[in-house]
Amino acid sequence: MWRWRGNPLCRRTDRIQGWIALGLLVLVPCLAAVTATTARDTVRDHYRAVAEHQARSRYFTPAVLVHDAPRHPEPGSPEARHTRYPVTVRYTDPLGHERTARTEVEPGLRGGSTTGLWVDADGSPARPPMPAAEIRSRALGWALLAFAAVTVAGIAVYDGCCRILLRRNSAEWDEAWARTGPRWSRFP
Known part of the structure; x- marks a missing residue:
């Protein structure tokens, strides 16, 4: 919360960075949970269909x-x-x-x-139909991967925003120094 306190050295970009961090801190976990749930349900439905097909054809x-x-x-x-x-x-x-x-x-x-x-239907040896425990573990694995992917994407977005803001801060500091530097560089 230090970014929102009154501070003469706090630039507008510092406040923007604070708001971006707060927004991502709220948004990323929500998106990650929704994405993980959607991935889990989609993968579970897919592998259930695969297991049903295997049970019918083996x-x-x-x-x-x-x-x-x-x-x-x-x-x-x-x-x-x-x-x-x-x-x-x-x-x-x-x-x-x-x-x-x-x-x-x-x-x-x-x-x-x-x-x-x-x-299988041709008489060749085959694996048994996929058990429910394997379906659950695969669905959970994909859900964890989806959650991690959204989290890493949120971190990457924050890092990218920070780099852009840092570049902007450096440009502003260069401009300010270009105006102030000559006054400090003179020798008496």
């Missing part, structure tokens, strides 16, 4: 392991529960053709065991 089919899956070095450990190993499996595609592919399965499964495999 099929979960049983697959039989061709050979044994490797055993985990530490069976029963927490890491073993989350580890998957790629193995060859045999399955029947939606068109009725027998096919083979590689997929990741739990460690230690025996050859001939049945597991599940997601395939």
Whole structure:
């Protein structure tokens, strides 16, 4: 608030800079929140549509392991529960053709065991449809990026305005010195 107090050294550009800072301080968070919300909703709707399309066009089919899956070095450990190993499996595609592919399965499964495999309409292995948690995280990520982009843009606008005002201040100081300097430069 020091820019608005009465001060004989305060120039008009200092007051303008203060008003710009205040305006951006109010405007940028509001715009950033609106932009982040809009980005989140748009991305969420897009990925929901993608997930629905994937759910309609992909099929979960049983697959039989061709050979044994490797055993985990530490069976029963927490890491073993989350580890998957790629193995060859045999399955029947939606068109009725027998096919083979590689997929990741739990460690230690025996050859001939049945597991599940997601395939697309052509019968090629595919990723499972996008889960709701992934949709949420992607939407949140884009919302955070939008918020950050608006904030950085606000900072850039303030910096640009300050540079313009500083250039104007320097020009005014040069003019004032050009008028005053000769009087100070004379020697007695």
